Amino acid sequence: MSIKANTVVSLTYELHTTNEEGQQVFVEKADEQNALVFLYGTGMMLPKFEEHLLDLNVGDEYSFELSAVDGYGEIDPGAYADLPKDMFKDVDLPNVGDVIPLQDNQGNHFRAGVTAIHEEIVSVNLNHPMAGKNLIFAGKIIAVREATEDELSHGHAHGADGHADH
Missing domain, CATH: 3.10.50.40 (Chitinase A; domain 3)
Structure with a gap:
């Protein structure tokens, strides 16, 4: 077959x-x-x-x-976001290079790669890793x-x- x-x-x-x-x-x-x-x-x-x-x-x-x-797909240069650090107050703060699970306002689940950690924000890449x-x-x-x-x-x-x- x-x-x-x-x-x-x-x-x-x-x-x-x-x-x-x-x-x-x-x-x-x-x-x-x-x-x-x-x-x-x-x-x-x-x-x-x-x-x-x-x-x-x-x-x-x-x-x-x-x-x-x-x-x-190609890398979308607009698919980056800064998340407030207080989003992580109930969990361990991620490290640069970690992939973290996120959910949008419509309930869709996706993953983001942590690119930087600053004083008040965690910067993430929302592009698919591939x-x-x-x-x-x-x-x-x-x-x-x-x-x-x-x-x-x-x-x-x-x-x-x-x-x-x-």
């Missing part, structure tokens, strides 16, 4: 980016014991990532690079199956065999 809409895909991958010198830098991986399992075509994955996997079969290996625009970076993927398709009715109605995979707790 080949990868198409409404199939559950299990795959391995290694993700790299490139640094300023153009050298590849390892980011993360999923191996066969901890494969990435997802319902294809539901918008859970980057669209261009899925596009590269369309019509692949079990055992196929893949390797491709997504531009920053096709990944997590913004502005090309993403280099390589891996292998290890399973493809039809999605169950439950998975289709829930909009996500229930594990490699379709029976994982959700």
Whole structure:
């Protein structure tokens, strides 16, 4: 069976980016014991990532690079904020380099990287940590199956065999 809409895909991958010198830098991986399992075509994955996997079969290996625009976007120079230090009075003050969870006025959760700590404010970068970076993927398709009715109605995979707790 080949990868198409409404199939559950299990795959391995290694993700790299490139640094300023153009050298590849390892980011993360999923191996066969901890494969990435997802319902294809539901918008859970980057669209261009899925596009590269369309019509692949079990055992196929893949390797491709997504531009920053096709990944997590370019860095938005306006996506920085200064938070009042008193926001952290009930928790430990973060350190520069920490990634902290935040919530906007509409209840949306996101993460921000701490860039500086000043006397009264904590400066954060609201860009995705992978913004502005090309993403280099390589891996292998290890399973493809039809999605169950439950998975289709829930909009996500229930594990490699379709029976994982959700």
